Amino acid sequence: MTPPHIALVLVVTAIWGFAFVASKVGLDHFTPLFFTALRFFLVALILAPFLKRVKGSMKMVVWIALTVGIIHFTFLYFGIQAAGGVTAVAIATQLIAPFSLILAVIFLKETIGRWRILGIFLAFSGVMIIGFDPVIFDQLEGIALVTAGGLFMAIGLILMRQIQNVGSMNMQAWIAVLSAPPLLLMSLFVEQGQWADLMSIDWKTAGALAFIVVVTTIIGHGSWYYLLQRYPIATLTPYSLLAPVFGVTFGVVLFNEPITIKFLLGGALTLVGVAIINIRSASKDKLINQEPEF
Numbered sequence: 001m002t003p004p005h006i007a008l009v010l011v012v013t014a015i016w017g018f019a020f021v022a023s024k025v026g027l028d029h030f031t032p033l034f035f036t037a038l039r040f041f042l043v044a045l046i047l048a049p050f051l052k053r054v055k056g057s058m059k060m061v062v063w064i065a066l067t068v069g070i071i072h073f074t075f076l077y078f079g080i081q082a083a084g085g086v087t088a089v090a091i092a093t094q095l096i097a098p099f100s101l102i103l104a105v106i107f108l109k110e111t112i113g114r115w116r117i118l119g120i121f122l123a124f125s126g127v128m129i130i131g132f133d134p135v136i137f138d139q140l141e142g143i144a145l146v147t148a149g150g151l152f153m154a155i156g157l158i159l160m161r162q163i164q165n166v167g168s169m170n171m172q173a174w175i176a177v178l179s180a181p182p183l184l185l186m187s188l189f190v191e192q193g194q195w196a197d198l199m200s201i202d203w204k205t206a207g208a209l210a211f212i213v214v215v216t217t218i219i220g221h222g223s224w225y226y227l228l229q230r231y232p233i234a235t236l237t238p239y240s241l242l243a244p245v246f247g248v249t250f251g252v253v254l255f256n257e258p259i260t261i262k263f264l265l266g267g268a269l270t271l272v273g274v275a276i277i278n279i280r281s282a283s284k285d286k287l288i289n290q291e292p293e294f
Contacts, residue, residue: 001231008223009239015220017246020090021254022216023080025208029201031191032077035209037183038198040069040176042213047173054170060163061174068156069179074186075149083142090244092146099154107158110232115276123241123273129266160228168222168229176217245270 001009026035054061080089101120104110112120160171187194201209227236245266 001235005227005230009227009236010242012220012223012227013239013242014246015215016240016243017090017248018250019212019216019220020080020243020247021250022208022211023077026205026212027077027081029205030197031187031194032081033074033183033187033191034194034197036073036077037180037187038209039073039212039217040180040183042209043172043176043217044180046213046218047169047176050167050169051173051177052170054163054166054174057163057166060159061166061171062178064156064159064163064171065175065178067152067159069175070182072149072153072156073179074183075145075152079142079145079149081142082145089142089146090247092143093150093243095147096150096153096157096240099151100157103154103158104161104232108161108232116235119273119276121273122276123270126241126245126266126269126273129262129269157228160225161232164229168225169218171225172218172222241270241273 030038076089076093079092083089101110101112105112163171224236
């Protein structure tokens with residue numbers, strides 16, 4: 001990966017780390033389905049100018065919207081609400097990484113060498129150390145929901161990797177347009193008080209929603225889709241393991257949570273693992289792009 005793309009990956013993972021905090025703030029005010037529908041409705045409004053029909057690929061776009069927009073975020077936000085906290089959810093979402101890699105090897109025939117396997121193992125071990133706390137076992141319902149959502153996100157990533165010639169903003173626009181109506185319909189059937197919640201929104205909730213819409217969805221997910229068109233999933237996905245490190249860091253800064261030995265050790269292991277992945281990926285790219293000297 002090039003240095004600018006590595007920097008972009010780090011920015012995206014930092015955004016996702018803070019998104020756990022913003023989502024928790026939003027779900028303290030809104031019901032899960034309505035919050036998800038509101039998110040995508042606002043994204044659709046902002047990205048409407050980028051919406052263009054994708055000839056020959058609309059069926060794939062619909063499947064991506066179903067897996068990523070509707071199913072993944074429904075499970076995720078219900079999981080956050082059920083867990084009642086950020087830490088357990090941040091850890092569970094990292095199962096997207098092994099899910100994605102397994103699916104990429106099976107369906108895309110991607111290969112990962114022993115060094116990148118070691119990097120993935122170290123990074124994932126670091127995440128587990130950060131999140132290994134007895135309190136997590138009291139949040140199993142939330143973890144189960146988030147894990148299910150992670151599987152569907154992984155499926156969506158595989159589909160995104162296969163689709164060609166679709167701009168990142170156009171893809172985000174289609175996901176939003178196709179996801180918002182069914183999510184709103186489901187919310188109207190199974191939830192209550194949506195209008196009252198909307199009318200009583202405060203500045204903190206509005207700020208959290210704005211962050212989720214603009215920064216997390218449009219910038220974060222848009223940038224990730226941009227990178228997916230340029231690099232294998234085996235190279236990109238392990239970087240997402242940095243998100244819970246950032247998430248815990250934001251928890252320390254914003255909520256005065258203590259910095260523990262587990263956090264320092266887990267964060268160090270995660271960074272070492274990602275560094276190994278980056279070094280091996282850079283070496284592989286150099287070999288591929290090197291011209292023969294004759």
